[in-house]
Amino acid sequence: MDLATLIFWIIAVILVGSALMVVGLRNIVHSAVALILLFAMAAGIYVLLDAEFIAIVQILIYAGAVTILILFALMLTRITGQQSRTNPTNKQWWIALVICTLLGVSIIYAATTSPHAVATVGSDSGQLPAGINNVVRIGQLLYSPTQYSFVLPFEIASLVLLVAIIGAIVIGRED
DSSP states (O other): OHHHHHHHHHHHHHHHHHHHHHHOOOOOOOHHHHHHHHHHHHHHHHHHTEEEEEEEEEEEEEIIHHHHHHHHHHTTTOOTTTTOOOOOOOHHHHHHHHHHHHHHHHHHHHHHHHHHHSOOOOTTTTOOTTTTOOHHHHHHHHHHSSSOOOHHHHHHHHHHHHHHHHHHHHHHOOO
């Protein structure tokens, strides 16, 4: 077993454990903290797959912004008079266990029997040129003067988001 495989299994075990903690902990704030760990471990998997850009986005957007948004929502909507245990246990957990087991078995079956499950070793499909990582390639696709550039769609998307933010401010403003 090489080092990358060992690191993968360590990250995978921590990821699955933190996912179980997210849905199993009784304290919802502890579940949100376990969610941060889950997102960080998913970013670790992306780094092992040489997808550094996706890993950075995972940390910035999910582990940072989304989890902080969840924690702020929890703090602002805390019901007074209730204990901190606001994550009730569902009485139908055994149905969820059966469904998850069937789903897991079907995924394992599909991954082991499908001819498309593992790419052929040595094929150059989807490989980047030597010395260029995926962050550099994304930058080249966005701003390349020689190839088709995605600058115009990128800027249009930023303008749409700007209009949405201004609209949210106008709607949320109290007069």
